Amino acid sequence: MNFWYFLTALTLLSASMVILSKNPIHSVLYLVFTFFCISGHYVLLNAQFLMAVNIVVYAGAIMVLFLFVIMMMDLSKNSPDSKSTLTKLAGAILGGTLLVILIAASRKVDLKDVKPIDAQTGMVEGLGQILYRDYVLPFELVSILFFVAMVGAVMLGKREAGERNF
Amino acid sequence: MNAIIALSLFGISNLFLGFLNNRKILLPATLVFILIALGLNFADWNHEYYWFNNMLKTNNLSVNFVTIILLSTFLVVAISRSFGDDDEHSHPAEYYAILLFSAVGAIMMVTFENLIMLFVGLEILSVSMYVLTGSDKRSLRSNEAALKYFLMGSFATGILLFGVALVYGATSSFDIHGIAQGVAKAKEQMGGAYGPLLYSGVILIMVGLLFKISAAPFHFWTPDVYDGAPSIFTAFMSTVVKTAGVAATYRILSISFPSVYGLWGNPLVYIVCATLIIGNITAVYQQSFKRMLAYSSISHAGYLLITVLAKRPETNSSLLFYSLAYAIATITAFAVLMVVSEAQAKNGKADESFEALNGLANNNPLLAFSLTISMLSLAGIPLTAGFFGKFFVFSDAFSNPSSLFKWILVIAILMSTVGIYYYFKPIIAAYMKKGEVAKIELSPLYKFILILTTTLTILLGLAPDLVKNIF
Amino acid sequence: MTMLTDFGYILLFIIAAIVFVAVILFLAKLIRPNRPNEEKLTTYESGEEPDGNANVRFNIRFYVVALIFILFDVEIIFLFPWATVFGNKRLIAETDGLWGWFSLVEMFVFVGVLLIGLAYAWIKGHLDWVRPEVKTTEYESKIPTSLYDKINQKYSQ
């Protein structure tokens, strides 16, 4: 339990650093760290497979994409911060309010009759059985989703005549 | 259900048809594909099937919704004119394939039994739309619209997903009937142990879906995106996406959460009123026909939500009728807008303002007439389909015993009066303003579609029971 | 916490690795002489003089390739739980052997769709790396090219 507090504090800290740091590349690195922390949470929840997925896909692949996006922007031209302090403040207050509302509401959740999980919950095998037996259809249709994403990405990403070539 | 599989396969084959380097065959092939899917869809008529461990359920209601979706897709494809003949900058094979895929997503959204299916369907539809919105790569507006849509859309999806997670946490079920039981049980126990989680989950799911159908105050993306996207895809978005979104909202609210009507109904009342007022009032000021149609689509979301809110036995058929009437009229309007704005293009940029329509009737009587009928239908003038759409919706609202609905109705009727004002702008421009639009050559298919939609609009306005009995 | 779980050991490894690296670096800092000059502080670019900002804009094709990579990354992740249940004896026995075929076809469809997608991108030429065209200079040198060839021959031996 103590470890959970430590991990959570770390997660929140690195997550806030993602927003607060000025350099976008630092933000991405903080984000990677945040993902690692979240993977730690998965472990605490006995979801080892999700931990692995989180590290491989999010901390690995998606962060690479983030970096590419950042590198595609022209960072040499340091554009001044377009948001005024007031805007930032308003956004922070609003986000905080939403957080407070959700926390205040969740306070009332009664956890006394929560079933303790057994050691097999969250194991890969259980996941596999549910995913490939009960959820066949969404699983197959996810391939269509990937397909659309891929077609869209290559279509939009294709260089066309008249565009700049680096 | 079979339509989903067929359309997925057709979408993939469409991509490979594109390698034949023959733009001509893509359009007819896609139309045939959609017709086949439509036929497969009817195979489920008069049965009640559960598919793949209760992932999907088809019944007459869903078949009807799928029919509207496929019909709209058919019409949109039919007026796409193979996306011009610019091989370098337009990719018809990809566009058609993505349109078919998004139809798959839309069908999932109207037949889902499981929230996972809803989510996957919504994502397929949304991702397709992000791509198509930005498909005009040389237009800065299109790029901006796509990015905006993507940012806000993923935000909304996140909210929806959060809601799903909370509801799952509280009811331990993704199945919409299972959730309904869980919710009913929680309601009996005054919220039960997980009340706050469950209730926030319900609200967040509703908000996520309302975003997709652009109900105020989650409508902000709509005008910018509809305006920026290429017109043909705007037509698709404002019909298919809206129909699917409304159907999904209706499905989940009426099946899973009827026992907590007060919880989502109370905020929805204000959302409906805000949607009607903002949609209609803002449309008045617009100078661009396309942007006006965007606001009009917001306002129609409001009318559709009225009947979702009214929760009458007739809601099914009212919703279907309204969606059908709205879809047909909107596609007609876009069909006219597209050819006219291209014919009136200035410096290579399509002119989408009302002025572009000035004097349209002189040389293009068919276009002007179709435009008039579609505008009359959207405005809800009798003897057009739109009138009965509104009539059914209003009578649903009226027959709800709650006195609140009388007020909603007053607002709705007032706002439909405001609607007349801006729906008549294009008609006035076409018939009464001085101007010159050269004769626009239309392909036989295009003409056929215009005549078909116009006839349907009038036919449904003369004899709504033709389809109303089916619904 | 009476005993360490398996993940506890992994955590210990992680901590140990971090501590080890930190200690070594700290030791190196203590021992090494510290005399920086400009040459030492510049970025090492294989002996070339560094020119301009390192943050140049990337070509969007990197992004497309990375995106395709992610899709297959996710696909592979789906394969993993599948592998654990594909040969599940209990399920096979329960379904008279149908389970194996079912799950096999299931995965073939999934992978198949994505393979078709890959094939599409390949045929479309999105995986080809379009090289920037090499600009041949128009400048006509007065020195005959044969002279260069001679020099090359001379030094290549």
Added chain:
Amino acid sequence: MSLITLIPLFPLIGFLINGIGFRHVPKSLAGIISSAAAFASFACALTLFLGFNGQPQIVHLFDWITVGTLNISMSFQLDQLSLLMLLIITGVGTLIHIYSIGYMSHDEGFGKFFAFLNLFLFFMLLLVMGSNYVVMFIGWEGVGLCSYLLIGFWNKNSNYGNAARKAFIMNRIGDLGFLLGIFLIINHFGSVEYSEVFSKIAEGGYSSGDKTLFYITILLFIGAMGKSAQIPLYTWLPDAMAGPTPVSALIHAATMVTAGIYMIIRSNIMYSLAPETLDIVAWVGLATALLAASIGLFQNDIKKVLAYSTVSQLGYMFMGLGVMAYSSSFFHVMTHAFFKALLFLGAGSVIHAMSDEQDIRSMGGLRKKLPITFITFLIATIAISGIPPFAGFFSKDEILAHVFEHNKLMWAFGVLGSIMTSFYMFRLLFLTFFGEFRGTEKQKHHLHESPIAMTAPLMILAVLSAIGGFFNFPHIFGGHASLAAFMEPLFEQSAIEHVAVDESLEITLMIVSVVAALLSAGVAYFIYVVKKTVPVAEGEETGLQKVIYNKYYIDELYDTLFVKPITALSNFFREVIEFLVIDLIVEGVGKLVKTLSSEVRLLQNGTTGYYIFAMVLSIAAILVWSLKSFLLG
């Protein structure tokens, strides 16, 4: 297929032929097709009328909409009221069609015009023939649409387009009330069929002053206000004069604008049980009659005068309805259809002859050049002024007599209105047809009597205007009041208290109003014929002095004592009341919407961050509201 279904079918076919074949149907044929369609309907209506046995007939075509237990059918009802309306609509309609062949002969949109006219006829027939409120509403909206199309028919002028839109939107405001009224009827009675609704009321034992009936009737009346141009929704009608003159005659005088009266007569059972509504109807009618008449006093556009006169006459009809004199009001609808159509067609003939000049200040002395037009116009003027024995006298006096037994003050105002009517109509007549010609030389050269296609309808209408009163010749003159007797069954279920008016009193009342009308006609004669006064153009003070240069001191005295105050009053009504009060309320709403729109539009500022901010704010608000029990508890 019975004759009944044929009636609306003919104009529909005419519309389809002319509408689809626009530019392909030769000009000569287009007019004949439409007129033949109108005439065929008239013939059917007449046959039905002659064979009518007093029993209402309902022809059920098909079930139209079924919503739950509510079944709305497409069916026609033929009874005394719809038969009479049919005769008026198709009869006057046929004449106006024929007239239009001549009037519109030079217009390039000839075929389109006739297509619209036929379409209008179709919807108008639907309106009066429908056997339920929904069919009536369809026709109601349809005629509004046609009126819109026809007002904006000459679309070269963008003002005309605006006038058209104004008409349409004002009508829609009225329709809103009508629609809500229908919903209330559905809600309350579970049916929209006249027969079912009315029998439910008759059997239901509703007491006078029932709340629901009050709401229904007042909502329906709001619909009538819009369509029949009553305060405050009347300003569209004068603007509607932008349309071709036959349109003004057909739609904005004879038929469409009386739809509101038709509807109230149709629903008389409900109105009779809602005395509060009736009071409102009567007073609104009276106010409209007076306001419009006073504005009409000094208008200089020939069609504007007629437009205000129409509004004013409609006011009379509503006043009659308000005192439950249903058959008298309908009588006035009928006679008004004759003489107002005639007046408009006559005006059209004048405008035609004057090469599209509409200002009466540039006319004068036309009686020699346009003899037929002059005589028919004269007959119509006498008829509308209420001078016996022409049609208007009988119908108006019947209304006034009923008003008198209801409320003496109202009657006095009514007579005042009829004095004004007589004055402005004779003023119009004198300025147009008497004195010297004041137009340009070119116009003078061009002056000619209109072709036979135009004058024939004038003559027929003139005969009808002259003898129309005898359709309902009152008992006191030894008549049978046959119209009232014919319509009697319509009001059987309605609780109308009949107060017999003393015959001598009735004759006295008549004499009073006739004398008043004659007097004001005389005043008009004195001013405009004897003194040859010509109204001055606005702002031309020197012009005024020129005109009255050779006049006696008494003229000036009269001018300051009489003309100026009335002119001022008329202007006051037109400018202050109409432009400030009415426009402020009615058009102010429109402006408010526009202003709101320009403000709300700014919410859409294009910044994604701002949009998301608004979304999150709304989510937070909804969450707080929905979870308040958890948050506070």
